[in-house]
Every structure is written in structure tokens, then in C-alpha cells.
Amino acid sequence: xxxxxxxxxxxxxxxxxxxxxxxxxxxxxxxxxxxxxxxxxxxxxxxxxxxxxxxxxxxxxxxxxxxxxxxxxxxxxxxxxxxxxxxxxxxxxxxxxxxxxxxxxxxxxxxxxxxxxxxxxxxxxxxxxxxxxxxxxxxxxxxxxxxxxxxxxxxxxxxxxxxxxxxxxxxxxxxxxxxxxxxxxxxxxxxxxxxxxxxx
Numbered sequence: 001x002x003x004x005x006x007x008x009x010x011x012x013x014x015x016x017x018x019x020x021x022x023x024x025x026x027x028x029x030x031x032x033x034x035x036x037x038x039x040x041x042x043x044x045x046x047x048x049x050x051x052x053x054x055x056x057x058x059x060x061x062x063x064x065x066x067x068x069x070x071x072x073x074x075x076x077x078x079x080x081x082x083x084x085x086x087x088x089x090x091x092x093x094x095x096x097x098x099x100x101x102x103x104x105x106x107x108x109x110x111x112x113x114x115x116x117x118x119x120x121x122x123x124x125x126x127x128x129x130x131x132x133x134x135x136x137x138x139x140x141x142x143x144x145x146x147x148x149x150x151x152x153x154x155x156x157x158x159x160x161x162x163x164x165x166x167x168x169x170x171x172x173x174x175x176x177x178x179x180x181x182x183x184x185x186x187x188x189x190x191x192x193x194x195x196x197x198x199x200x
Contacts, residue, residue: 002103004084004125005063006034006048007149010190013037019189020076020162029071030151031080033128042190044146047084049101049125057097057144058086076162077153082196083129088144091119091134098123098132110136148192156181156197167195175199 009016013023016037021028028035039045046059053062088094095105103123111133112118119136122129132144153159156179160167166187173180177200183193 002052002101002125003050004033004047004081004128004130005050006036006061007044007081007084008036008039008046008048008059008061010039010041010043010045011037015187015189019166019183019187020074020159021078022072022074024072028074030074030078031071032126033081044084044149044191047146052101052103052125055097055101055103057088057094058146076195077155077159078151078195079154079198080152081128082150082152083131084149085147085192086130086132086144087147088132088134089140089142090144091121091132091136092139094132094134094144095121098130103130148194150180150194150196152198153195154198156195159195173197 013026016028017023023037026036026038028037046061048061048063049055050063086094099105103125106122106124108122109120110117111120117136118133121132123132124130156170160170160181166184167181168184170179170181173196179197180194183189
């Protein structure tokens with residue numbers, strides 16, 4: 001089964017430490033996913049997959065095994081990486097690339113507006129959701145890119161209290177029964193980031 005083992009991020013490690021992640025040696029483990037920090041570029045720059053050979057739609061490293069230590073108890077209450085958001089100029093091509101690598105399309109959802117319709121396509125890498133967003137019909141050249149990360153936290157109110165004004169107000173999530181709060185851009189992260197309550 002294809003799995004997500006790691007995410008490479010351009011933010012400096014100290015910034016994630018200020019966000020309440022337990023950062024050691026330039027990396028932080030969230031569940032079974034290693035978040036390597038301090039890479040060049042902006043935002044999420046690459047990921048590491050297992051059992052998805054041949055996938056090159058996004059910057060990807062392939063490893064047979066990435067040993068995972070026991071995930072730390074993060075001060076911000078983060079329990080797991082809930083989902084990774086990907087933007088693509090060619091939704092059909094990107095969906096095909098995932099499926100060719102053995103990553104099954106779970107469902108699609110229509111979003112956006114009547115003037116700018118968008119389709120969300122959902123995949124799973126073990127217990128991490130990958131949300132691919134693109135125009136439902138139009139296609140353009142260019143590579144798909146990582147857009148943002150969403151984490152599940154033990155208690156969203158406690159996380160919001162810890163992060164204070166760095167976190168925007170909590171609101172209802174699209175997922176029934178869950179709530180979400182996004183990180184304010186003023187905090188300085190190059191990664192659009194959100195924190196969600198646990199699944200009921």
C-alpha cells in the first residue's frame with residue numbers, strides 16, 4: 001500500500017518550534033510522517049513516498065523504509081497529519097498519475113463558484129488524505145504543486161489558546177462534526193497551514 005513517509009518544508013526549524021511542534025535536529029515527527037525543515041524554496045517542496053514507484057507528478061523521493069521513532073507529544077496538541085493539499089493545472093493528468101502509482105481515487109467533490117468551478121479529488125496514503133484541487137474541465141501546462149497541510153489536534157480550543165492571535169478564529173469544517181482554524185499569514189510560515197479537531 002502506498003504510504004507517505006516524509007514531507008520536506010522550507011520553513012526554518014525554529015519557526016515550527018514557535019508553533020508548538022517538538023523539533024529535534026531540524027525535523028519533527030507527526031505520527032509516522034517526518035517533517036524535514038529548513039529546505040530551500042518556499043512551502044512544501046517535496047515528499048517521500050513508499051510503495052509508489054514511478055510517481056513523478058510532484059517532487060518525490062522514494063524509499064523502501066523510513067524508520068519512525070515514537071512520535072513526540074507536541075505542545076500544540078498535534079496528533080497527526082490529517083491531509084495534504086495539492087493544486088494542479090491539469091486535474092485529469094494528476095489523477096491519472098496517482099492511479100498509475102497505485103494510489104486509488106476515493107471520491108471527488110465539486111467546489112469553487114459558478115464563475116470559477118473547482119473539483120477536489122481525494123486519495124489516501126495510509127491514514128493521510130491527499131486533496132488534489134483543479135479546474136474540472138480546463139487543463140493547462142505545468143506541474144502540480146503542494147499547497148498546504150492540515151493537522152489533527154487533540155483539543156482545538158487548547159491549540160487556539162496556545163497560538164493566540166497567530167491562529168484565525170475557529171469555524172466549522174467541511175467535514176461533518178469537525179472544526180478548523182487556519183494559521184494567519186502574518187506568523188511567517190511559507191506553508192498554508194490549518195489545525196482541525198479530531199474525527200467524531
